[in-house]
Amino acid sequence: MDGAVLGIDIGGTLIKWVRWSPVSGVLDRGERTTPRSGARAVVSAVAELIGEVPGEAAGVALPGHLSDDLRAVRLLPNLPGEWSGLRFADELESRTGACVRLVNDARAFALAELRLGAARQEDDVLFVTMGTGIGGALALNGRLLRAKGDRVGELGHMICRPGGALCGCGARGCLETVAGGSALVAHVRAGGGRAETPQDVVRAASGADGLERAVLEDAGRAIGLVLGNVVAYSSVSTVVIGGGVAPAFAFMKPAVEAELAARARLVGPVDLRLAHLGSGAGALGAALMAAPHVNRTDGDT
Ligand SMILES: [Zn+2]
Numbered sequence: 001m002d003g004a005v006l007g008i009d010i011g012g013t014l015i016k017w018v019r020w021s022p023v024s025g026v027l028d029r030g031e032r033t034t035p036r037s038g039a040r041a042v043v044s045a046v047a048e049l050i051g052e053v054p055g056e057a058a059g060v061a062l063p064g065h066l067s068d069d070l071r072a073v074r075l076l077p078n079l080p081g082e083w084s085g086l087r088f089a090d091e092l093e094s095r096t097g098a099c100v101r102l103v104n105d106a107r108a109f110a111l112a113e114l115r116l117g118a119a120r121q122e123d124d125v126l127f128v129t130m131g132t133g134i135g136g137a138l139a140l141n142g143r144l145l146r147a148k149g150d151r152v153g154e155l156g157h158m159i160c161r162p163g164g165a166l167c168g169c170g171a172r173g174c175l176e177t178v179a180g181g182s183a184l185v186a187h188v189r190a191g192g193g194r195a196e197t198p199q200d201v202v203r204a205a206s207g208a209d210g211l212e213r214a215v216l217e218d219a220g221r222a223i224g225l226v227l228g229n230v231v232a233y234s235s236v237s238t239v240v241i242g243g244g245v246a247p248a249f250a251f252m253k254p255a256v257e258a259e260l261a262a263r264a265r266l267v268g269p270v271d272l273r274l275a276h277l278g279s280g281a282g283a284l285g286a287a288l289m290a291a292p293h294v295n296r297t298d299g300d301t
Helices: 039-052 088-096 105-116 181-190 198-206 210-234 246-261 278-290
Strands: 005-010 014-021 025-033 057-062 073-075 099-104 125-130 134-140 238-242 271-274
Touching (some): 005 278, 014 039, 025 278, 039 088, 057 088, 057 105, 057 278, 088 099, 099 278, 105 125, 105 134, 105 278, 125 210, 198 210, 238 246, 246 271
Parallel strands (some): 005 057, 057 099
Antiparallel strands (some): 005 014, 125 134
16 A cells, blocks of 8 residues: 545535545545435445545545534535534544544645645645635645634635625625625626526626626625735735636636735735646545645655
8 A cells, every 4th residue: 555545525416535645646536426315324425435445544525614623513504414513533433444534625625736736836825716605725834724623714704895795604795795606696696697507607708798797897806805805914925716616717807906906015916826626626635634744844754
């Protein structure tokens, strides 16, 4: 065995996995349908997967918040079932015997892009994931920031429109309510347009539709505002943008750049890049999180 580890990314519809080794890279990958009948069914499906795919350890990425000790689920709004308080890592370890680590899915995406993707030459990077909602992460000095509950980087809940639309988190005017995938669809519909998915919005905008373009431009202004704040705060000037709704960024980019240009005297030029690793980045980052020493810069080998 060459130190291969398993990375698993649990999404609302698919569980994606990758088997990765520090020596040989990606050895194998696959996906299966996420059970929709509750948390227990997902635990069983993931335990089964860990049992089937050989590896020394497993990293599991989840679309939500973890407990302070990173072993249990705190909040998982987009998956059906009773997740709050579930000792997911402990349960998987006792059922499989494997060493299991949990990670937030945006942070997993970021670690993969930092080590193997668009930011692999960089030390200081801000990451944005555009999906149904908006996630993020921050790397400083070559290391992805993680803290209690793995909550560092929640860009989607930075407020860009005070008093604006109510967010799923309970606050008003979060970035997610303007520029998240669900919000893009809702804003197009509110303007009289027809869209079922964020991809529909992007398709219509490609056809030079005024309403869809205006919605994406408005989202771009909001993203630029939040990015400008974070860049001013952190001095990080490389931004990697990924996620399933990232194709929408092409239509947002001029507005994002205009917002950033307005603050250029303080923040300087900002390098906006698209992610390289596609939809497998979350599983790959989860694998990296399970591999010993991958997120360290202290000279350990
Ligand atoms: Zn929010």
